Amino acid sequence: MQRLDRLANLGMLSAGMAHEIKNGLVAIKTFVDLLLEKNQNAEMGEVVRNELIRIDALATQMMRIAAPQQATHQPVRVHEVLDQALRLLQPLISTKLIALKRNYRADADTVQGDGGQLQQVFMNLLLNAVESMGPNGLLTVTTERGAGDVDPPFLIIQIRDTGMGITPEITERLFEPFFTTKKNGTGLGLAISHRIMTEHRGTIHVESVPGKSSLFSLSLPMRHS
Ligand SMILES: Nc1ncnc2c1ncn2[C@@H]1O[C@H](COP(=O)(O)OP(=O)(O)OP(=O)(O)O)[C@@H](O)[C@H]1O
Ligand SMILES: [Mg+2]
Incomplete structure (x- = not known):
């Protein structure tokens, strides 16, 4: 029960945040992709892009845990x-x-x-x-x-x-x-x-x-x- 409670609280906290983070990431990622297209040896750019992908995956997971998903039976x-x-x-x-x-x-x-x-x-x-x-x-x-x-x-x-x-x-x-x-x-x-x-x-x-x-x-x- 405690585990479920913690998950529920976490969910409420993170749902909105994860969503906003993902919106921000879309803009940033588009921008980084464009920069990398113009400047192909930008080492730091690759690092930034990889970290963006990681944060995006994290936010997706947070939303999944948060969303009281309508389970279809x-x-x-x-x-x-x-x-x-x-x-x-x-x-x-x-x-x-x-x-x-x-x-x-x-x-x-x-x-x-x-x-x-x-x-x-x-x-x-x-x-x-x-x-x-x-x-x-x-x-x-x-x-x-x-x-x-x-x-x-x-x-x-x-x-x-x-x-x-x-x-x-x-x-x-x-x-x-x-x-x-x-x-x-x-x-x-x-x-x-x-x-x-x-x-x-x-x-x-x-x-x-x-x-x-x-x-x-x-x-x-x-x-x-
Ligand atoms: N099959 C396994 N063999 C060895 N360790 C495992 C195995 N499955 C889970 N674990 C251990 O349990 C931890 C938690 O697993 P969990 O899947 O929840 O998170 P994660 O794999 O670390 O990250 P995520 O799945 O979110 O990318 C892992 O970090 C690992 O230490
Ligand atoms: Mg895992």
Whole structure:
């Protein structure tokens, strides 16, 4: 509850600010692009442009966390959404020489929810996994029907990497907004993902062997057919 409260407050504070920052950035970026076009060896210009892109991404994330998004509730085919997320990340996965294993074992994959938001969750987890690994890592995406005789049954989605792993101290703080160990991280990916999962009556859990691997498990109630 405390985590949700903090997110709500953060949201109200940052929504308007992020929007104004983005408006300002559009003007500045157009200007810098023009300057760079005229003066192609302007080293400082490149730095400015890259920082602008970074700030823009940060503001976009802030708006996402802030906006009480109208979640549309529709049937979502999870395997399709996973494939779409993996398609977007394919160039990065190839460049980093990471092997990808798809293990879709669930016999049914329809949940009720917002496909766009769920895709955002998958992207955040997949990106974290890719970022945690060097060359020759293995990224495994698994789905299966949850065990137990519950109604409705759960769909389990697992994203496993063979990366640096997560120490217990970091595990405690993983889902805090703005907690990051990365130089250019915003620390919002998992906070946003946690919120989206809760809104879908789902859960998100992590297990890790530090120095070796991490496993993020999602569970979502399946749609009654
Ligand atoms: N698969 C993983 N392996 C190792 N560490 C992880 C993994 N996923 C998350 N973490 C740790 O959790 C922290 C928070 O992750 P989160 O996705 O919320 O933010 P971020 O990746 O740092 O930044 P952002 O996602 O906003 O760009 C990361 O900085 C990293 O330390
Ligand atoms: Mg992240």
